[in-house]
Amino acid sequence: MLRRSKRISEQMERNNLSNQVSVKKSRFNEELKKKELEALKNKLKIAQGNLSDSKNKLNYELRLKEILKKKLEESERAFGAANTVATEAKTMLGNYTKLTENQKQIIADMEGKMEDFKNQSKFNEALNREKATAESYKKKWVNMMNRAKNGEDENGPFPWKHCESCDEPYGDTDIRIPRVLVCGHTICTECAGKLMMNNNSIRCPVDRQSTKTENGRADELPKNFVLLNV
Structure with a gap:
């Protein structure tokens, strides 16, 4: 009887011990699950933070790309404007060069006239040339008036066959x-010989532009073969 009671008691102790082990094991598993869940939550937070950082970085790169694009467009516009200014400056420089050449020619003509006026003999020569020019204009005007009175054309039937200075035929x-x-x-x-100045140039009686010669001779000027052959 005592042995049986002892066995029952031992069996109960083993059952209690087994129950305690089961409870501890269950608690351990729950604690482990809680820790794993907490670790997963932490990893999720870290992943969300990394995702947010990546998103912010991407937005920053997009904004930077947009800024660079605008800068590039501004640079292209500035480059185009600079090219336009350079072209305009080049054109202005060309016009200024032409103007300067014309001014140089006018100054040279004026200097030639001033040289003529330095002494009495040259002054008289220059005065005679101007008188000859005025006389040729007067003669041309008289011829035009006579033609007008006779009912003819202003310069006759072939005005291009007459000199534009003295109005005499070629x-x-x-x-x-x-x-x-x-x-x-x-x-x-x-x-041409009468209009030749001391600086070896001739001032056109029509538009007053100067024609330079090398030796101051009228026969150096090119012939108008078109008028000679008509």
């Missing part, structure tokens, strides 16, 4: 040969 003789000036107008050799 011909094959030396003094009547038509000579072309740089401005495109044509005068006879005789008038």
